[in-house]
Amino acid sequence: MNLTTQTYKSLLYVNSTATDTNVLWNLTFLFLGLGLLYFIFIFFFKNKLSQKAVKTASKRSELAPVISNFLFHSPKDSKDEQKEYVNLKIEIREYLRDKGFRKILAEILFDLQKDVSGTTEERLFKLYRELGLHHDAFAKLKSWRWEVVSKGILELTQMQVGESYQLITKFINDKRGTIRKQAEIATIKLRHEGIDYILDSTSYAISEWQQLKMIEALSGLKDYEPPRFKSWLISENKDVVLFALRLIKHYNQNDAAASIIELIKHKNDQIKLAAIQCIKDFNFVEAKSTLRDVFLVCNDEVKIQILGAIAIFGNESDIPFLNGVSVKELNFLVSSKARSAMNSIAPESVLPTKDITKTKAAGSDIEIPLGEEKKPSIIHSDDTITVSISDEYLEIETTDEMDVFEIDDSESDEIKNKEIVDPVVVVPEETDFDFEEMDNETVSSLDVELGLLSSENDDVYHSKVNVEEYAEMDFADKDTYLENMEETVDSKQVEFLEIVMEHEVESELRFKAFKKLKKLKTSFPVKKILQKESEETSEPTSSIIVESELPETKQSKDIVIGKEQESVFYPLFQKAVDLDSKLLLIKQMESLGDEKEIVFLQKLLNSKESKIVKLSKKTVAVLEKKLSDSIQDIYANDDEINLLDTLGDDLINPSQTFELENNIEAPYIEEKGEKDNKLPLELCFLYDEFGINASEEKDDDFDFELSEEFFLNLSNQKENHEH
Amino acid sequence: MRKRRILLAEDDDMLASLLNYRLEKGGYEVVLKSDGKEVKNWLNDSLPDIIVSDIMMPYFSGIELVDYIRNDLKSTIPIILISSASNEENVLSAFEMGANDFISKPVSPSELLVRVSREISRMN
Numbered sequence: 001m002n003l004t005t006q007t008y009k010s011l012l013y014v015n016s017t018a019t020d021t022n023v024l025w026n027l028t029f030l031f032l033g034l035g036l037l038y039f040i041f042i043f044f045f046k047n048k049l050s051q052k053a054v055k056t057a058s059k060r061s062e063l064a065p066v067i068s069n070f071l072f073h074s075p076k077d078s079k080d081e082q083k084e085y086v087n088l089k090i091e092i093r094e095y096l097r098d099k100g101f102r103k104i105l106a107e108i109l110f111d112l113q114k115d116v117s118g119t120t121e122e123r124l125f126k127l128y129r130e131l132g133l134h135h136d137a138f139a140k141l142k143s144w145r146w147e148v149v150s151k152g153i154l155e156l157t158q159m160q161v162g163e164s165y166q167l168i169t170k171f172i173n174d175k176r177g178t179i180r181k182q183a184e185i186a187t188i189k190l191r192h193e194g195i196d197y198i199l200d201s202t203s204y205a206i207s208e209w210q211q212l213k214m215i216e217a218l219s220g221l222k223d224y225e226p227p228r229f230k231s232w233l234i235s236e237n238k239d240v241v242l243f244a245l246r247l248i249k250h251y252n253q254n255d256a257a258a259s260i261i262e263l264i265k266h267k268n269d270q271i272k273l274a275a276i277q278c279i280k281d282f283n284f285v286e287a288k289s290t291l292r293d294v295f296l297v298c299n300d301e302v303k304i305q306i307l308g309a310i311a312i313f314g315n316e317s318d319i320p321f322l323n324g325v326s327v328k329e330l331n332f333l334v335s336s337k338a339r340s341a342m343n344s345i346a347p348e349s350v351l352p353t354k355d356i357t358k359t360k361a362a363g364s365d366i367e368i369p370l371g372e373e374k375k376p377s378i379i380h381s382d383d384t385i386t387v388s389i390s391d392e393y394l395e396i397e398t399t400d401e402m403d404v405f406e407i408d409d410s411e412s413d414e415i416k417n418k419e420i421v422d423p424v425v426v427v428p429e430e431t432d433f434d435f436e437e438m439d440n441e442t443v444s445s446l447d448v449e450l451g452l453l454s455s456e457n458d459d460v461y462h463s464k465v466n467v468e469e470y471a472e473m474d475f476a477d478k479d480t481y482l483e484n485m486e487e488t489v490d491s492k493q494v495e496f497l498e499i500v501m502e503h504e505v506e507s508e509l510r511f512k513a514f515k516k517l518k519k520l521k522t523s524f525p526v527k528k529i530l531q532k533e534s535e536e537t538s539e540p541t542s543s544i545i546v547e548s549e550l551p552e553t554k555q556s557k558d559i560v561i562g563k564e565q566e567s568v569f570y571p572l573f574q575k576a577v578d579l580d581s582k583l584l585l586i587k588q589m590e591s592l593g594d595e596k597e598i599v600f601l602q603k604l605l606n607s608k609e610s611k612i613v614k615l616s617k618k619t620v621a622v623l624e625k626k627l628s629d630s631i632q633d634i635y636a637n638d639d640e641i642n643l644l645d646t647l648g649d650d651l652i653n654p655s656q657t658f659e660l661e662n663n664i665e666a667p668y669i670e671e672k673g674e675k676d677n678k679l680p681l682e683l684c685f686l687y688d689e690f691g692i693n694a695s696e697e698k699d700d701d702f703d704f705e706l707s708e709e710f711f712l713n714l715s716n717q718k719e720n721h722e723h
Numbered sequence: 724m725r726k727r728r729i730l731l732a733e734d735d736d737m738l739a740s741l742l743n744y745r746l747e748k749g750g751y752e753v754v755l756k757s758d759g760k761e762v763k764n765w766l767n768d769s770l771p772d773i774i775v776s777d778i779m780m781p782y783f784s785g786i787e788l789v790d791y792i793r794n795d796l797k798s799t800i801p802i803i804l805i806s807s808a809s810n811e812e813n814v815l816s817a818f819e820m821g822a823n824d825f826i827s828k829p830v831s832p833s834e835l836l837v838r839v840s841r842e843i844s845r846m847n
Binding site: 060064065071072111112114117119 | 741
């Protein structure tokens, strides 16, 4: 009661429901008691442990001279010493019956083993066995506790108990990692052939740290003659292969060239790296081709190592490969390593360009006009290397995006089409290798081999660049730009022109782009044919190029006909199963076909079906006549249509072209005005050829056609200008 | 003939005992000390013929001991240091201070005996 009063008096602000305070006090006493017990327990065990330590220390100090006596006893000692030795032996045998004593004795011997060497150490090992302490360690091996087993293995290894070898090797494939690792080290330390056993039998992974520890253990063996580790390069355990490679490198066993080179192709990157390291160390020059072969399928780290190896034992013949890598490789570190390798093989063949200040050399003799491909060049000189380029080129070249280098423009088209961001490669005269030796085939094969940028990508990039430039121009500049394109016209501009045609707001510019595009589409195939003709003798192609025997006039436009597969009827014809449907298709070609169908029909002339042959012949004749008539219609109005745009430049007299261009617009528009808003004939053909369908239905919102007013205005402007 | 007196300074009891036994068996009188303070105090009263000391000792390291003997006591008694193999820097600085020889752990007691006798013969 008194306690209750005290509780609630001292805690005035406690407003919880009143509980039995006796319980609270009881709990308090309980916890105080438990705390006291805890401290008593601690003091008791601490004292016990201290006493044990003191006891052990005294026993150790007692045993120390005994052990010293045993260790340094010699038969040549005096009689008194001999007597003392015998007495000690008897005494110690008595003590050895005590397990604790044996434990202390073993601990003393283990401690001493760490501090002594030479004959004393050997005597220590002998004493350990003579005292029978190794039996305790054997017993530990049978324990189910991993730490006891591990300690047993360690003791037997420390005391070099050779008899334990067989017992310890059983733990090589133990599922408990710590025991396994301890057993591996013990196996190596106990017998010289221990490493052979491990490499032969281990089925578990060997960590890198463990490998290092094993190599260290091997290094500590006296008079050790390592086996030929190449025998384990064929192991199914990849860690064994890796370890064998490291051992081969460690012991300089350079008699496994073939196996090591083969391992460069291994799926495992670590093995690849170790193999490359061996190749570098042993200078296996014969590995070069394999290194190049696997380069593509390797990751960046391995690629860098491969390039490092090539840098060591490469020669001038490797420079094309390295150049290809430096140009095409997307990873900067790899491309940089490739350039570094090139410099290792041919010193100073690649010069620094990053953050190099622009300087205009007095002899800027290479002019790269705007619109032309800004191509790099290599200038060979005797002692000095001069790279002269135009200002425009320099502007682009010194972008901070990446290291800017350049390659010879005499190289393949592939390399030509690369952007300016490619590195500058300067080949000194004294180098035997000449970049001009790198022909198209080499470069294209390199491209394929490296799997890097394709020319298609380059084209896309070009057109993007053009579009970006173009978009920023005003009307006059755009007009000039499109005009100037005539000088540099090539296939790469097709995409650009198509984009302009699609997105240009000004219809006049759109029309101009359209004209250029038409010119491109007509002139490019002619070039292609010429190229094909030169290749025809060596390599048959599936494509058919028909040169119709048209007179040497503007009709040659129609000479160029693509493959028969280009015909829309081709797949339909392939799918047609019966003769009737095939004949029906051929019939349809009469009304719908054009030059593509002519090619296809000419192919059909070889058919076994006489009906098909007959109808094809007829259809070809009809189509040829139709196309011929169409062209004649065009040229009948050649005063108003610039037919130059539809023909190859080489097929027409330039002077005539000039006249035609000057007189083209006005009469055309006059006549056009009389044709009830019909499209100009030229546009009809052009649209037809490019597959553009003119909108037939009038749409008030969207009208993509050139209006009549546009042509009238254009005509008036022209007349005013002339006046 | 008077036995040569060796001051053995080693903090590891077992190794000290072992070396003590071996040196005594080799015909030397050994004074065993387990830390630097004890060594310093003992040296204030008497000087041994040769000192064998571990580099790593409590209170007073082997290098400090060499420095004390050479600079404070102005003594030229031979000093052999025992060091672990990784203590190269300490060994070099000990030699700079004036140590005569060193032996690395694990120690071969027989080797130590040979080195001690060599230093004593040099001294003579």
